[in-house]
Amino acid sequence: MSKYYLNYLDELESEAIYILREVWAQFENPVILFSGGKDSILVTHLARKAFFPAKIPFALMHVDTGHNFPETINFRDDLVKELGVKLIVGSVQESIDNGRVAEEKGKNATRNALQITTLLDAIESNKIDCAIGGGRRDEEKARAKERFFSHRNDFGEWDPKNQRPELWNLLNGKHFEGEHFRAFPISNWTEMDVWNYIKRENISIPSLYLAHEREVVYRNNSWIPVSEFLKLEEGEKVENKKIRFRTLGDITITGGIESDADTLEKIVQEVSAMRKTERGDRSDDKRSETAMEDRKKQGYF
Numbered sequence: 001m002s003k004y005y006l007n008y009l010d011e012l013e014s015e016a017i018y019i020l021r022e023v024w025a026q027f028e029n030p031v032i033l034f035s036g037g038k039d040s041i042l043v044t045h046l047a048r049k050a051f052f053p054a055k056i057p058f059a060l061m062h063v064d065t066g067h068n069f070p071e072t073i074n075f076r077d078d079l080v081k082e083l084g085v086k087l088i089v090g091s092v093q094e095s096i097d098n099g100r101v102a103e104e105k106g107k108n109a110t111r112n113a114l115q116i117t118t119l120l121d122a123i124e125s126n127k128i129d130c131a132i133g134g135g136r137r138d139e140e141k142a143r144a145k146e147r148f149f150s151h152r153n154d155f156g157e158w159d160p161k162n163q164r165p166e167l168w169n170l171l172n173g174k175h176f177e178g179e180h181f182r183a184f185p186i187s188n189w190t191e192m193d194v195w196n197y198i199k200r201e202n203i204s205i206p207s208l209y210l211a212h213e214r215e216v217v218y219r220n221n222s223w224i225p226v227s228e229f230l231k232l233e234e235g236e237k238v239e240n241k242k243i244r245f246r247t248l249g250d251i252t253i254t255g256g257i258e259s260d261a262d263t264l265e266k267i268v269q270e271v272s273a274m275r276k277t278e279r280g281d282r283s284d285d286k287r288s289e290t291a292m293e294d295r296k297k298q299g300y301f
Contacts, residue, residue: 012197132182146182242260
């Protein structure tokens with residue numbers, strides 16, 4: 001008698017697809033939060049599988065800081081065209097111009113926290129009741145507290161001590177008018193799982209994840225890419241290094257690592273030896289011990 005077994009990637013895929021289908025079953029107007037990073041690309045790929053041969057039933061929502069990697073925006077636009085889905089863009093620059101937020105000044109200024117207001121405005125104006133994200137519990141200690149269905153109150157705030165129990169794969173998406181949920185279908189995946197799955201499925205990713213020559217500046221213990229938004233400080237030196245990025249965000253705060261990993265096989269091998277979280281080169285997370293949790297409580301991803 002033959003037996004049927006799932007390997008660990010199949011199990012993770014099955015769990016994520018179950019959660020995506022639960023989102024579609026329980027919510028009226030869900031979207032996928034799409035940054036152009038590997039995790040949001042993975043979630044979008046899983047959504048394609050979950051509803052194949054039908055088209056993905058979710059729109060993609062991108063919070064545009066205006067300080068993006070050009071490669072990320074090009075990848076986003078190409079994918080949206082390929083999928084034939086709706087793209088919702090929330091502009092941080094518009095939030096600044098309209099007086100909704102004030103831009104930071106100084107050496108380590110970033111638009112990262114400003115995304116909160118832009119995101120919540122986009123959720124409210126588009127009547128979104130669930131935003132699907134690519135957050136994973138192994139990324140950062142605040143994200144380790146998230147449930148698959150993460151409740152947000154009518155101000156968009158997250159209370160980690162007031163979340164729904166999730167027993168026996170039962171997910172409760174009931175909410176009052178004005179409230180919404182964030183859903184995290186790949187919560188149980190690790191960075192290694194993500195890369196092994198991308199390799200197995202041959203999923204297209206931005207070239208930023210592969211080692212390449214780039215002009216960078218060493219700041220906050222990582223290599224920050226040179227761009228029109230980066231103001232050099234006295235003593236800082238522009239260097240040309242072969243680097244890659246483990247995570248993508250605002251170009252002014254996303255640090256790269258020196259690497260020769262220019263193929264998926266080499267990335268998998270490199271990640272297997274890593275002992276530092278992929279967000280260790282994000283300067284926005286270095287502002288305090290609770291930087292991520294503080295932002296999430298206000299409505300961040």
